[in-house]
Amino acid sequence: MMPGRHRRGVWVWQPVPAEDLVAYAVAHQVGDLFLSTPLHLDARHRRWLLDVAEAAQGWGIGLYALGGDPGWCDQPQTAVRWQRAALQVGIFARIHLDVEFWLLPAWHSDPARTAGRFLALLDQLEERGAVDCDIPWWLHRYRTTDGVPLDQAVLDRVALATAMTYRRTVTGENGLLDIARPVLAAAREMGTSVRLAVDTTPPAPGEEHTSFYRHPAPDLARALDEVDAALVFDEAYAGIAVHDLAGWRGLTGSASG
DSSP: OOOTTOEEEEEEOSOOOHHHHHHHHHHTTEEEEEEEOOSSOOHHHHHHHHHHHHHHTTTTOEEEEEEOOGGGGTOHHHHHHHHHHHHHTSOOSEEEEOOOGGGSTHHHHOHHHHHHHHHHHHHHHHTTSOEEEEEEGGGGGOBOTTSOBHHHHHHTTSSEEEEEOOOSOOSSTTSHHHHHHHHHHHHHHHTOOEEEEEEOSOOOTTOGGGOOTTSBHHHHHHHHHHHHHHTTTOTTEEEEEEEOHHHHHTSBTOOOO
């Protein structure tokens, strides 16, 4: 497993055999699994979650309940119900919230108030348990209605944030380390930490620079090591995560695990 604070994570949106999943995590130094946990959890999916927990025993792997929907900003009671049901499974260290509020139509006309609904949602969820949430790397460009940079407002509310610093290059202008500077600086200033992330899923047209999709698996491995090495002494850096397991396993030259 990844030692110390700098842990690697991966989003797991679709169930795969528990033993295969854990074997892949161990082989790739993944310390945290974000496991898709539906709002309406049926017996089969619950069994899979429990199987993963059993297979992960003794490996030091953290398990997170993965879920979210932009609509939860307007229906916080749904998010609370999901959180309660997920934690009742009894295997999760915390939830990993993927509520991409910037996709809401209202974001374009009033980002501050739209983000305010998300922050209120975080407040409710944090009252009931530790929260890890996804944020875009560019969130520092926007402010709350009180004038606080949005990345700081989120970091002030959660146990850990995962910044989606999706780039295929690590160094140089517009590379991963470059776009991660603001959120790392915000975490440093607030005395907290943030996880960074890379992508392996199909990018939007013209956004090929944001994903390792259809690139060799060794390229991704080198990039992960490069980020860890560059930030090894940065107290604000909590590690890096890969989106997602299916994309990672599908890279050319990747072992199926």
